[in-house]
Amino acid sequence: MKYTVAFMKRYGQACAIARALDVVGERWSLLLVRELTFGPRRYRDLATGLPGIPSNVLTGRLKELQAAGVVTRRALPAPTDVTVYELTGAGRALQPILDDLLDWGLRYGPEPSQDDAGQPGWALLGGVGRPSALPEGQTCELRVGLEGFYLSSDAGKLTVRRGPAPDGDAVVTMPADTLYSLVTGQTTVTDAVRHSTVNGDTEIARRALEPLAAALTRPAPNN
Amino acid sequence: MKYTVAFMKRYGQACAIARALDVVGERWSLLLVRELTFGPRRYRDLATGLPGIPSNVLTGRLKELQAAGVVTRRALPAPTDVTVYELTGAGRALQPILDDLLDWGLRYGPEPSQDDAGQPGWALLGGVGRPSALPEGQTCELRVGLEGFYLSSDAGKLTVRRGPAPDGDAVVTMPADTLYSLVTGQTTVTDAVRHSTVNGDTEIARRALEPLAAALTRPAPNN
DNA sequence: CGGAATCCTCTTCGATACTG
DNA sequence: CAGTATCGAAGAGGATTCCG
Numbered sequence: 001m002k003y004t005v006a007f008m009k010r011y012g013q014a015c016a017i018a019r020a021l022d023v024v025g026e027r028w029s030l031l032l033v034r035e036l037t038f039g040p041r042r043y044r045d046l047a048t049g050l051p052g053i054p055s056n057v058l059t060g061r062l063k064e065l066q067a068a069g070v071v072t073r074r075a076l077p078a079p080t081d082v083t084v085y086e087l088t089g090a091g092r093a094l095q096p097i098l099d100d101l102l103d104w105g106l107r108y109g110p111e112p113s114q115d116d117a118g119q120p121g122w123a124l125l126g127g128v129g130r131p132s133a134l135p136e137g138q139t140c141e142l143r144v145g146l147e148g149f150y151l152s153s154d155a156g157k158l159t160v161r162r163g164p165a166p167d168g169d170a171v172v173t174m175p176a177d178t179l180y181s182l183v184t185g186q187t188t189v190t191d192a193v194r195h196s197t198v199n200g201d202t203e204i205a206r207r208a209l210e211p212l213a214a215a216l217t218r219p220a221p222n223n
Numbered sequence: 224m225k226y227t228v229a230f231m232k233r234y235g236q237a238c239a240i241a242r243a244l245d246v247v248g249e250r251w252s253l254l255l256v257r258e259l260t261f262g263p264r265r266y267r268d269l270a271t272g273l274p275g276i277p278s279n280v281l282t283g284r285l286k287e288l289q290a291a292g293v294v295t296r297r298a299l300p301a302p303t304d305v306t307v308y309e310l311t312g313a314g315r316a317l318q319p320i321l322d323d324l325l326d327w328g329l330r331y332g333p334e335p336s337q338d339d340a341g342q343p344g345w346a347l348l349g350g351v352g353r354p355s356a357l358p359e360g361q362t363c364e365l366r367v368g369l370e371g372f373y374l375s376s377d378a379g380k381l382t383v384r385r386g387p388a389p390d391g392d393a394v395v396t397m398p399a400d401t402l403y404s405l406v407t408g409q410t411t412v413t414d415a416v417r418h419s420t421v422n423g424d425t426e427i428a429r430r431a432l433e434p435l436a437a438a439l440t441r442p443a444p445n446n
Numbered sequence: 447c448g449g450a451a452t453c454c455t456c457t458t459c460g461a462t463a464c465t466g
Numbered sequence: 467c468a469g470t471a472t473c474g475a476a477g478a479g480g481a482t483t484c485c486g
Contacts, residue, residue, distance in 0.1 A: 009457090009478085012275065014339040016439065017257055017321055017348065020328030027248065027459080034240055043468050052235060054460050059469060069331070083468080090331040097323045098240055104320060105243030108292070108313040116237040125240065216239065232459090232476090250478075266449050277479050282450060306449080 023068045024094065028053055030101070032061050033070065033087065033094050037128075038121060038149065038162045040074070040086035051117045070094070102126060106218050120144035120176055123183045124160050126215035132158040133207045140208030141165035143173040151208040158211040170200035170208065185214030246291045247317065251276055253324070255284050256293065256310065256317050260351075261344060261372065261385045263297070263309035274340045293317070325349060329441050343367035343399055346406045347383050349438035355381040356430045363431035364388035366396040374431040381434040393423035393431065408437030 011018040024030050028050060035041060035049040047058055062085060065071040070091040075083045087094075102125060124142075134140070134153035141164055142149045150165035151158060165171070174196040181187035187195075189209050198205050234241040247253050251273060258264060258272040270281055285308060288294040293314040298306045310317075325348060347365075357363070357376035364387055365372045373388035374381060388394070397419040404410035410418075412432050421428050 010333075010336075011254065012336065012339050013254075013345070014335045014341040015257075015345040015348070016325045016328030016332060017345075018254060018328070019332035019335065020324040021253060022333055023328075023331075025250065025253070030244060030248070031234065031236075031241060034238075047468095052460080054462090055469070056471080057459065060458095068333070090327075093327055093331060097320060097327060100319045100323055101243040102239045104316055105239035105241070105246075108246075108316060109239060109242035110233075110245055110291070112237045112242065113233075113235065116235050118237040122236070122238040122240075125238070267447095270449095275479080277481090278450065279452080280478065283477095 023065075023070065024097075026061065026064070028057060028061055029065065030094070030098065032058075032065065033091060034098055034125070035121075036071065036085065036087045036091065037095065037098070037125070038160050040084035041162075042082060042084050046085065049119065049121070065091075098125075099129065106216060118176070118180070120147050120179060121149070121162075123179050123216065124149060124212065126183060127158050127212040128160050129157050130211035130215060131156055132211045134158070134204065135207075138169045138204050138208075139165040139167060140205050141168040141171040142208075143171065144176050144179050158208075168200065170198060170202065170205040172205045172209070173197040173199075179212075182209065183212050183214070183216040185217040189213050246288075246293065247320075249284065249287070251280060251284050252288065253317070253321065255281075255288065256314060257321055257348070258344075259294065259308065259310045259314065260318065260321070260348070261383050263307035264385075265305060265307050269308065272342065272344070288314070321348075322352065326442075329439060341399070341403070343370050343402055344372070344385075346402050346439065347372060347435065349406060350381050350435040351383050352380050353434035353438060354379055355434045357381070357427065358430075361392045361427050361431075362388040362390060363428050364391040364394040365431075366394065367399050367402050381431075391423065393421060393425065393428040395428045395432070396420040396422075402435075405432065406435050406437070406439040408440040412436050 010022045024033065031050055032046065035046050041049070043058070047053065047055065050058065062071060062073070066073060069088055071085050072088055073083060073085055075081070132153040134151070136153055139150050139152040142151055148164055149160055149162055150168065151160055153159065172193070174192065178187065178192050178195045182189065182192040189206055192209060193202065193206060233245045247256065254273055255269065258269050264272070266281070270276065270278065273281065285294060285296070289296060292311055294308050295311055296306060296308055298304070355376040357374070359376055362373050362375040365374055370385070371387055372383055372385055373391065374383055376382065395416070397415065401410065401415050401418045405412065405415040412429055415432060416425065416429060
């Protein structure tokens with residue numbers, strides 16, 4: 001049995017940017033972190049959230065990121081008996097980098113291709129951190145296809161996690177297309193709600209969805 | 224002759240983060256952008272600023288980044304007859320990403336190794352954008368080893384470019400070690416000036432160097 | 447001499463098959 | 467379900483050669 005953990009070749013530069021890239025600069029690494037931003041996930045979830053990643057590469061990246069202290073592997077308590085991967089503090093601290101990459105990609109990135117893969121979670125990425133009028137403590141569950149999220153507000157900013165809302169004040173079930181239209185600015189919150197099924201407080205739902213509106217519109221290039 | 228420009232395999236995801244990484248996610252790409260942050264550079268400068276990069280990889284990355292609109296290639300006017308590479312608007316827009324990577328690398332990155340390469344320019348990266356008390360229009364030239372920079376202030380924030388200061392109000396010649404001590408917080412501005420040769424207005428020099436002080440200190444981990 | 451392009455080797459990636 | 471194993475293809479690393 002081989003114990004070799006395949007570390008990427010270091011740049012060997014006494015520069016903090018290079019040292020950061022020593023850890024997260026490899027192919028797939030930052031996308032793997034992206035997949036963990038809404039909470040812990042299992043190996044299988046990660047594999048489907050990263051379409052095209054070979055299983056050996058996923059395993060390798062998980063090992064490297066664990067060695068670097070970005071990700072931890074944890075076994076959930078007894079009955080479920082399932083192991084999940086989740087971000088450490090250092091991993092959560094990568095969020096600003098992902099946010100900036102998202103902004104840059106929207107403005108300057110290549111046009112998305114017609115047959116690119118899409119996932120509901122990716123549509124929510126642009127909304128986190130935006131101002132939310134959702135009262136503290138109120139939560140809204142959002143169901144899109146087979147995936148569920150819950151939206152809440154922390155210090156006036158939208159927070160998204162995976163899973164059912166613990167105390168959902170509203171449950172919105174929305175087609176994926178409607179969600180994409182909403183975040184790309186082609187649909188208003190009002191229209192998105194109209195195309196959804198809402199259980200519970202519609203006003204809460206409306207406020208929870210508000211930060212998602214046009215969150216992924218491509219800003220006008222300024223040069 | 225082959226016209227194939229070796230494009231990195233795209234992730235094929237309809238996610239702005241993935242599309243950004245399609246452009247700048249390859250090995251060396253962001254470091255190449257880093258090398259251009261202080262202004263245009265020649266092929267040779269880039270090669271020495273990226274120790275270890277094979278020449279074919281450098282050529283390839285330059286082509287890809289040009290194709291993506293991040294970098295332009297330009298021939299300097301007649302007498303010099305030299306071609307340089309420089310950032311476009313899209314390339315300069317990558318700055319926040321580099322800044323965040325730098326912050327993250329300082330706090331969570333691997334310890335720098337003893338035999339890592341070091342360059343004066345890398346030491347200045349942490350200072351740009353910091354508040355500067357340098358009066359608008361005043362500039363200070365900083366010479367470290369064979370490399371020269373000029374520091375100025377734009378809207379109260381430090382700006383760094385390569386080359387001699389056009390109208391230098393002060394010229395500071397500093398040993399590389401002193402610069403590293405300054406940015407890592409082991410030396411104060413006063414001590415750094417004491418170990419340097421200053422021509423011109425010492426007060427201007429002091430104010431120009433101020434934002435560099437402790438710019439690359441590793442922040443205390445908060446968990 | 448600066449600015450690349452070419453070889454060649456070796457590692458990593460991608461795709462698929464396989465196992466505890 | 468959560469990974470290993472295998473193998474061809476692609477890309478990185480290093481040195482050398484070419485060209486204007």
